Amino acid sequence: MKQVEDADILEKFSDSKTRNEAFNLLLKKYQQKIYWHIRRLVIDHDDADDLVQETFIKVWNNLEKFRSDSQLYTWIYRIATNESITFLNKQKQRNNTPLDEVSGELEQSLVASSYFNxxxxxxxxxxxxxxxxxxxxxxxxxxxxxxxxxxxxxxxxxxxxxxxxxxxxxxxxxxxxxxxxxxxxx
Structure with a gap:
């Protein structure tokens, strides 16, 4: 299967008739990469799944405003990175835990994860x-x-x-x- 170009995705997204098709193409192209990027940051599979959803909701809501002054995937990675960092900071604040202890909690989660093989x-x-x-x-x-x-x-x-x-x-x-x-x- 031929890899669809970002320009084609953006063009389809700009037309309300092909917007859903464009977003599906975008998901097929980037969802797995974004999942693994987030997963390596937050470790937990369920948290990563939630953050992937949050990331692509933001992408959907803001793709019309994308100015193409950067590449589409770097823009999506930035959103995913910011969502992950915000999540980790909330986790740290919620538990009133220093960052090094959050890393310890992430390590415990990694060791206990049934998804780590x-x-x-x-x-x-x-x-x-x-x-x-x-x-x-x-x-x-x-x-x-x-x-x-x-x-x-x-x-x-x-x-x-x-x-x-x-x-x-x-x-x-x-x-x-x-x-x-x-x-x-x-």
Whole structure:
């Protein structure tokens, strides 16, 4: 099946007769990528599902206002990222929990999740990623898992490319240290 172009989706969305078809094409193209982006941030499958729905509701409500001064998927990633960060901040505030403890709760959720089917090494990598500060974790996930270019991440996060490269490098070093020093038995 041929991948539909963003310009075609936007053109179809601008016509009320083909708006639903356009949104279905957009969902087919981006829903799985957005799910995994959010899931790596919030860990829990059910929370990720809810946030994907919230993200695409915002996309639906605001797609007419999309100005095409950025790429469509970076715009959607920005919405998904903001929804995830807002969710994590609410979780932190609701429980009056410091961020490092929220990471601990996310780690517990990961270990207990029936949706996680990785081996011990993958679990260790996820724990290492969860040990990163929020911004480094976000940047690492976008670069490593989503394979986004620094310019795209800069557009999504509003951070300079130089700062992103530094954050990614520091995140990689922290993960390497974690992987070398952490016992792999659970």
């Amino acid at each position: 990785g081996d011990k090494l993958q679990l260790k990598l996820q724990k290492a990623i969860l040990s990163l500060p929020e911004k480094q974790r976000l940047i690492f996930n976008m670069k490593y898992f989503d394979d986004l270019k620094y310019e795209e991440i800069a557009e999504i996060t509003g951070t300079s490319v130089g700062a992103l490269k530094a954050s990614f490098h520091i995140a990689v070093k922290k993960i390497e240290t974690f992987m070398l020093n952490e016992d792999i038995t659970f």
